[in-house]
Amino acid sequence: MKRLAFFCFLFASTIVKGQDTITYSTLLQSVSELKFTDSLQINAGHSNYKQLDSSVVKKWFSRLLPSGSHNRLKNRSYSITGKLTSHANFDLLFVQEEKKKDDTSNVQVVYLVSTKKDGTYISSLEVAVTGNRKRSFYNISSWLYKDYQIVQDNQIIVNDKSYGDMTYYKINGGGRFILSSNY
Helix, strand or coil: CHHHHHHHHHHHHHHHHHCCCCCHHHHHHCCCECCCCCEEEECCCCCCCCCCCHHHHHHHCHHHCCCCCCCCCCCEEEEEEEEECCCCCEEEEEEEEEEECCCCCEEEEEEEEEEECCCCEEEEEEEEEEEEECCEEEEEEEEEECCCEEEEEEEEEECCEEEEEEEEEEECCCCCEEEECCC
């Protein structure tokens, strides 16, 4: 009986060890740096990027997960599509979430996640959304400018009626997204 308990403990510890998350520097090294001269257009869509392991998502991007759900990763996959590390105080990570459900709804969301240089979460913003859900279609895209201004173009169709809007944000020196009145 003691041997059985020992082998169960040994097996369980190897499973836990196999799910160790990576460090923030290793996470950054696995993603390519985005280069832009004036602005960067951000769209959501199907990506061919490597999906993140659930333990990585839970450690570094848990605030992006829906709250109040027991299985928060069900029907969702996450990948990092790029990074901007040129600012002295924070890093910007582009994280894409793909939501799939059996009722033919399929939505892709790109989050712009700001973190401190050590990986501590600061803030996040949905900068691009595309997809459909029941009788609604979403197409939201953004432009990130060199001075950390974000212009978001929102196009939503609900019950064959189209709605559009432009929203402006500024990323302050601490990495927070601030709603701006105009660009």
